[in-house]
Amino acid sequence: MDKEAFFASRVNSLGRATLRWVNEMGAMTVFFLKALLMVFHPKQLPMIIQHVYTIGARSATIVMLVGLFTGMVLGLQLFHTLVKFGSTGVLGSAVALSLIRELGPVLTAIMITARAGSSMAAEIGIQRISEQIDALYTMRVDPLRYLISPRIAASIISFPLLTALFDIIGILGGYISGVMLLGLNYGTYFYRVQSSVEMEDIIGGFVKSIVFAVIVSTVCCFQGYFTHMRRDSYGAKAVGLSTTSAVVMSCVLILVSDYVVTSLIL
């Protein structure tokens, strides 16, 4: 009997957690759609440009740095693997396709989550607990339009651009380790890059980066916006937990959606 009760309580709590999760996903979807509709409001453009600078331009350095070393490590690892099969000539293809199809969009999204997503969640969370969002409401400024919509639009613009930057710098990283350090012919490297990368690969990478942009901006803004609804904590602690949740949830959803999008593309 005790065993049955224990089992029932486990199933019960699992069911509650699942319902909560489904609810939250539904709420996030509505939240995203409402914010997206407001992107076309006439007063949005200056704010979108401002957020493109914050989310995009200011993340460029870190994205380039990560891209460079990812490309260099890929070049190094793949060179030593390909040597065993006598096919070091395809290093350019391997590096470029890995970066453009997978690593570029995923790592860029994770880096932006860490850099800009966390700050989005924290900033909006603080605005919520200090009644700044209520103040917007009393001024008849829709907080979704003013705070959320420009961030989502800016993310959709910035993510593909940063992904492209990551891919280019990554390919150059592979060139540094493969050609400059390990002595591969530079013509072979770039010929392989050019011949193996198809337009579908580039489009696929951009599709992924747009999906990740929607996920990261929505999750981070949603977590910050509803900081006051948290049941596990209040005030500054709630902002901290919302930021953590935003980053963790974004990273998990990036990887899950990466699999889903890849399986749809291939």
Added chain:
Amino acid sequence: MKTPLIEFRDVTKRFNNQTVLDQVNLEIYEGEVTTLIGKSGTGKSVLLKHIIGLLTPDEGTILFHGEPLQNMIGSQRDRYFSQISYMFQNNALFDSMTVFDNIALPLRQTTQLHHKAIEEKVRARLEQTELTEVAEKYPSELSGGMQKRVALSRALVTDPQIVLFDEPTTGQDVIRRNAILSMIAEYQRKFGFTAILISHDVPDVFFISNRILAIHEAKIIFQGTPAEFEQFEHPFMDEFVKSIEGLQEHLTGIQSKRQFRIRNQMGLSRKDPQERYIVALFSLIDFDQLCEHLGHTRGQEVLTAMGTYINKHFGAVGGFSTRQSKSQYATFLPFSNLAEAERILEEFAIDLQKEGLRSIQAEARIPQEICFEFAILAGLAQGKAGNAEIDFIFKEAEARQRKIAQVHCEARRP
């Protein structure tokens, strides 16, 4: 009968199991200053948030011009909310924006005004609230008092029809507190909006209020004029109002109207009914122009310095004073007859003209180069101890007022 602008009918609000508003009924009338008083944590801010739509009642109805808010369609609700502005208790300023941008935000986001027109409007508000020098600073770089003024400017920049002030004077010193109240009164008069205030500044806030609402244990226990509130008998008066008034007296030496009346009645009850007493009434004329010319803060400083000067002088002969209205002080002289009082007033007038005005101006920190001509009037009236109608004596004293001192700007010029 006048239809209230806003009316609460049996409004109840609960948070979890705690009832914050319990079947609240109240009326707010157009063009008036209504002040909501009550102890901390009794639901005053919650009540205000129902008016602005940040909260909705669990039970009951809120009516605007007799129309229930919940029955209004989208555009009607938008029109209603567009008339309201709200000044938050903790200011709710955008900490990543400068003072200028904070004030300009509602204009930039909700109007089609050209940026030059917005700038002009914001600069005018900054000037009125004495914030011009900090326009480019961030809220965190300002004192609590300045932040309050920024929030006040932001609330008024859109020229709203209804302004809700949630403790606009919290964290201010006595002078700034009265300056903010005076500023609210002036704007209310100038723009004709309906003001709803939450304030603990009893009794100062009564001078600018048309109506008082008192909230106690989740219910509205009093609605009426400040004069009616003075006569209101309820345990709330002992718990809340008297404790605040006691603190006021301790800080300024000037008694509240209520304390003044109690002390007056006690003094009179000890006298023979036929025995006489004297009331002196002092007025600072053109007070509003003075505030406009020197700023509200300096205006209040002049008024406070004048009160302190009167109290010091007449205190020596057993008198005690109260602020009778926005720019008037009344002094009760229980131990003087009319002839003696006239002689004291004569001496006071000479002293005031000779030294007092200069000392008041110095106390109010008015720079030498700024001069504004203002005058002080005084009048005496005599009452009988047996007749407790002090308001009549005040009126008589007012009718007998004459100019006793004046600042002459010409005299200062070389």
